[in-house]
């Protein structure tokens with residue numbers, strides 16, 4: 001999409017003159033859908049306007065900011081008829097922050113919309129037939145097209161894929177176990193430290209005392225470090241000049257163990273009054289188990305540098321998911337919503353249909369979380385992951401839990417799994433949990449060649465999920481059911497677990 005405002009060579013102003021809307025004019029729009037970024041999809045005389053903050057079913061007054069041939073963007077001015085699903089966003093900094101996109105939509109409606117988003121992708125991109133797709137809250141593309149991509153009721157050969165209602169949280173707040181906060185200098189004479197988030201579209205730090213999706217302990221840790229470091233005269237890092245010391249504070253909390261880790265990312269090794277700093281942090285946060293320092297001297301917006309050392313306490317904290325215990329180090333990847341992670345993994349385990357006899361491959365295994373979960377119910381599990389440190393953690397986690405029927409290997413799933421095939425490893429079940437871009441084509445090919453009974457696909461991106469399911473369907477697999485899981489309440493993200501069976 002051409003994002004800049006300038007006209008292309010050859011295009012004339014007349015291009016936009018016949019349109020039913022014009023820039024800077026105000027219109028009444030009917031909102032017919034909710035786009036993939038949580039924006040309202042509005043209609044004015046058949047023309048589509050994207051309007052941040054508007055909800056499906058609403059009638060709003062909006063001012064056009066930008067017009068293109070097919071659609072435009074407008075600013076919400078007034079809600080003339082409100083959706084019954086509209087609520088007041090509880091967070092006072094919701095609009096400034098941008099970390100959440102759906103706080104103005106009731107939680108129940110968020111869950112319905114997320115299911116709808118998954119269905120829309122399965123139908124539109126995957127060309128898959130969904131049973132009883134329903135109307136519910138329509139999503140953007142479908143609303144733009146102006147047609148429901150119905151599953152069709154007539155002449156069904158089979159009932160279609162079951163997409164279950166999204167599994168949400170009973171208390172969808174304060175769910176995150178990790179905070180990463182940039183530190184800056186407060187305006188004014190005192191020059192204390194501030195920390196929070198970058199104002200949307202900029203690198204100006206806005207101070208934040210509380211984040212409603214963050215565990216309270218993480219807020220408390222960040223507040224304590226800001227206060228203590230400020231009192232000790234530790235200078236915050238300045239992105240513009242590259243001077244100053246304290247860049248980021250990271251707080252991690254083990255929901256099931258109560259253990260706390262603090263990581264100070266600094267622009268250099270020496271911390272003035274380091275022992276005092278450590279002592280005061282320990283005093284302020286009695287449950288702290290680990291205080292680490294990560295040194296990042298690069299002028300970059302990447303948070304972590306290469307060197308991490310322990311200032312006090314342990315190198316790791318622990319948390320548990322189900323019966324499995326995980327060591328979490330300063331930089332290792334660990335799912336941020338531990339309550340819903342357990343829901344997700346239990347579903348993956350359920351869909352894997354294990355009896356204790358199976359050979360299972362866990363592709364994109366990270367620190368081995370799903371692998372170790374599956375290993376308790378399988379004969380053997382093979383995990384593969386591209387980040388070497390994550391595989392070190394995975395191996396350590398296997399030891400900590402005395403789980404011996406797992407083998408972890410570093411490398412691309414699309415490289416290592418074909419090698420396993422050559423070695424004669426024949427999985428009954430393959431679980432994949434790829435990053436947003438989905439599975440590598442070579443991996444999908446290898447899965448089809450290995451012919452496991454079942455494939456379990458864990459996905460954080462419904463569009464690449466739909467694309468990959470189409471490939472597996474064409475190669476002889478049937479998508480049986482899909483379970484959307486809400487790992488990130490109040491944001492537009494949705495996770496799904498899919499059960500596929502080999503057609504006999």
Ligand code: SAH
Pocket residue numbers: 333334335363364365366367368369370384385386387390411412413414433434435440
């Ligand atoms: N299953 C894990 C991690 C999922 S995130 C969990 O639930 O915690 C996806 C993982 O895929 C990341 O750890 C990323 O490092 C890894 N990854 C990305 N590309 C990969 C590739 N080509 N082969 C193997 N792993 C890859």
